[in-house]
Amino acid sequence: MKKGNKIRRAISLAVVLFPLVMAAQQPAATTSSPARHEFTLQQAIDYADKNNVQVKNALLDMQIQEQTNREVTAAAYPQVSASGSFTYNAKLPVTLLPNEIFGGPAGTYTAVPFGLKYTSSGGFNLNQLLFDGQVFVGLQARSTVMKFSAKNVEVTQEMIRTNITKIYYQLVVSKQQIDMLDANIALLEKNLHDTKIIYDNGFAEKLDVDKVNVGLVNLQTEKEKALSQISNGYYGLKVLMGMPVQEQLTLTDTLSYDQVRDNVLDPAGFKYEDRKDFQSAQLGIELNKYNVRRYKLAKLPTLSIAGYYTKNAFRNEFDFFKSGGSWYSASAFTLNLNIPIFSGFANNARIKSAQLELQKSVNQQEWMKLNIDNEIESARNSFRSAIIALDYQKKNVELAESVYNQTKKKYESGLGSQIEINTAQTDLKNAQTNYITALYDAIIAKVDFLKATGKL
Numbered sequence: 001m002k003k004g005n006k007i008r009r010a011i012s013l014a015v016v017l018f019p020l021v022m023a024a025q026q027p028a029a030t031t032s033s034p035a036r037h038e039f040t041l042q043q044a045i046d047y048a049d050k051n052n053v054q055v056k057n058a059l060l061d062m063q064i065q066e067q068t069n070r071e072v073t074a075a076a077y078p079q080v081s082a083s084g085s086f087t088y089n090a091k092l093p094v095t096l097l098p099n100e101i102f103g104g105p106a107g108t109y110t111a112v113p114f115g116l117k118y119t120s121s122g123g124f125n126l127n128q129l130l131f132d133g134q135v136f137v138g139l140q141a142r143s144t145v146m147k148f149s150a151k152n153v154e155v156t157q158e159m160i161r162t163n164i165t166k167i168y169y170q171l172v173v174s175k176q177q178i179d180m181l182d183a184n185i186a187l188l189e190k191n192l193h194d195t196k197i198i199y200d201n202g203f204a205e206k207l208d209v210d211k212v213n214v215g216l217v218n219l220q221t222e223k224e225k226a227l228s229q230i231s232n233g234y235y236g237l238k239v240l241m242g243m244p245v246q247e248q249l250t251l252t253d254t255l256s257y258d259q260v261r262d263n264v265l266d267p268a269g270f271k272y273e274d275r276k277d278f279q280s281a282q283l284g285i286e287l288n289k290y291n292v293r294r295y296k297l298a299k300l301p302t303l304s305i306a307g308y309y310t311k312n313a314f315r316n317e318f319d320f321f322k323s324g325g326s327w328y329s330a331s332a333f334t335l336n337l338n339i340p341i342f343s344g345f346a347n348n349a350r351i352k353s354a355q356l357e358l359q360k361s362v363n364q365q366e367w368m369k370l371n372i373d374n375e376i377e378s379a380r381n382s383f384r385s386a387i388i389a390l391d392y393q394k395k396n397v398e399l400a401e402s403v404y405n406q407t408k409k410k411y412e413s414g415l416g417s418q419i420e421i422n423t424a425q426t427d428l429k430n431a432q433t434n435y436i437t438a439l440y441d442a443i444i445a446k447v448d449f450l451k452a453t454g455k456l
Contacts, residue, residue, distance in 0.1 A: 133294070181219060276454065281361070284361050298340070305334065
């Protein structure tokens with residue numbers, strides 16, 4: 001496969017990464033014309049921070065965690081509730097009393113009902129936790145949990161930013177590819193015109209005209225394919241940004257040889273803490289430490305206080321709301337102390353499991369350090385290699401242009417052949433395509449290096 005197809009393959013990668021088919025089939029708005037956007041790279045990133053689904057969901061996860069924290073905090077507050085009841089005793093219970101109590105004959109009994117037909121009660125209940133080690137650890141961990149959730153938002157934003165930057169520059173570079181194809185088409189059209197004149201004057205064969213025509217058609221076909229791939233790339237960028245595919249998007253940033261070559265990167269002074277995913281891993285370790293502490297404090301006694309206050313009324317008639325009726329008060333306070341003595345070693349198992357999870361998170365962080373080191377070195381080597389290739393391809397384009405111009409002059413003066421100018425034209429197009437590929441490789445390597453060092 002020709003190396004010149006690499007840019008088109010890179011752009012088509014955007015189609016694989018994003019579900020564009022369904023988006024592209026959505027009906028266009030009929031009530032108004034689609035919105036138009038002209039975005040720099042930074043504006044595209046800012047738009048994605050507000051509209052990308054993954055970012056929005058990460059922000060919602062942060063809000064969910066905030067509500068979970070409020071739920072944990074609620075366990076330390078007094079728990080107050082009110083209650084009320086009304087009872088209608090349709091049939092009062094009875095008991096048998098000896099008649100001899102009332103002066104009657106021994107061995108006989110009288111059925112006496114106990115209670116009143118209507119009873120009602122209402123009151124308040126209070127529960128207050130005084131000490132529970134697990135709850136207090138949860139309160140202490142709230143701030144770390146929120147930082148962890150916020151860091152996950154930043155990690156998501158960085159991932160989206162990286163992908164947007166790469167696709168944005170793919171499309172910017174592809175614009176240069178189209179410009180070069182247009183320039184080559186213009187050259188071939190001029191060459192075709194000149195060849196026809198030479199043929200009409202009897203100094204060229206019909207075969208020479210046909211060869212130029214074939215080359216022109218091939219270039220025009222290549223341009224159409226490239227435009228289709230670029231269009232799909234725009235769809236992919238819009239989906240990643242969270243933009244409706246019907247809206248029009250124009251990219252205003254440019255990319256030049258000097259822009260890529262400027263500020264050659266150096267990882268000196270890099271710290272692992274510069275990486276947001278590493279920061280997230282550190283917060284994960286802190287949370288696992290809280291988890292170990294939580295299970296250890298579960299072995300301590302818990303202390304709470306409970307109380308209630310109620311008023312009760314008893315009636316044979318439903319006259320609870322009349323003045324003068326008696327209501328009887330009752331209240332009590334209870335201090336509850338729960339001392340764990342033996343739980344079948346379940347709590348010890350929880351502590352050990354939490355300690356192992358903590359060790360796993362520490363091991364994961366150490367692995368992350370190795371992986372980051374590898375990313376930085378690989379990205380630096382790729383960037384250095386890409387810059388060298390870019391320098392070579394830039395010189396190669398200049399040389400190919402010089403060769404083509406000299407060959408064209410020879411051909412126009414009758415000293416060169418059609419084969420020579422066709423070869424020079426093909427070499428020029430290949431050199432330009434290779435340069436575009438090298439430019440794309442260099443900017444992507446630079447993006448990868450920035451991400452690896454936490455500077456993107």
